[in-house]
Amino acid sequence: LEVISKDERKMSVKLKGVPLQYANALRRLCLNGVPVFAIDTVDVIENSSVLPDEGLAHRLGLIPLKTDLSRFNEPSKCECQSETGCSNCKVMLVLDSGDTDVSKSVLTDELTSEDDSVKPTSDKIPIVQLAPGQRVKVECYARLGRGREHAKWNSSNVATLVETEKEDERILTVESTGALNPEQIILAGVDELGKGIEEFKSMIDEINA
Incomplete structure (x- = not known):
């Protein structure tokens, strides 16, 4: 992650070498997956x-x-x-x-x-x-x-993912509701994404066991 801009309510970071599906999953988590x-x-x-x-x-x-x-x-x-x-x-x-x-x-x-x-x-x-x-x-x-349960629990007003000129770079922008600062939202989103991947891996391992 490379921070491009940051203030109390809004933060933009550059994602390098992150596959699109993971980057978009992080965007969704930042919007409605952080408690x-x-x-x-x-x-x-x-x-x-x-x-x-x-x-x-x-x-x-x-x-x-x-x-x-x-x-x-x-x-x-x-x-x-x-x-x-x-x-x-x-x-x-x-x-x-x-x-x-x-x-x-x-x-x-x-x-x-x-x-x-x-x-x-x-x-x-x-x-x-x-x-x-x-x-x-x-x-x-x-x-x-x-926020998946109800919009009143959305941690962000807006979470966008924009392509750059480079194929493996994308810009994630998060605008907070004020409940958490945008840095906390992104870090919590990364943590939630990691937990989700581990849970999915465990399910696959159980099926293959």
Whole structure:
């Protein structure tokens, strides 16, 4: 890998001597194969806004959350093996806003997390508009997931693979949602690709045994 350009949200690398099928597999993994946090369950305690409970829950689920892969496990791989999860695989976020004399826009800066490492990537994402006297109070539970399951778990907004003038060179560009930085996404994608190849090899070995 040769880094061509890099900033907080976007990174381009040159892949040399990597077969097309592996390069494209890496691109797909960078898009929807790297786990990130997203809100998966919403308990609505009070919602007097014009937005239905289902619409509010859907909107909360699409808020990108910062992710620390070194601290948390995917629920299927967590030692707790519990449907309710534990502190190693689930994080609670609370939104309690409104009941004022003026109209207001509820933004993600009011969505508080029990773990500071898992929080919205921006404080300025609109959630719902409240009229005077209206209120929303919800408890949300976020977990790690992958974009193959639902787009809210996509780690990248865009992942492209472009051919160069040389036959064995391609440029991979990854634009992050903000949950992870682009370097983390690419490195995690490489790791996931390696695991997938090893698993496939083991399956072939079992068949031939």
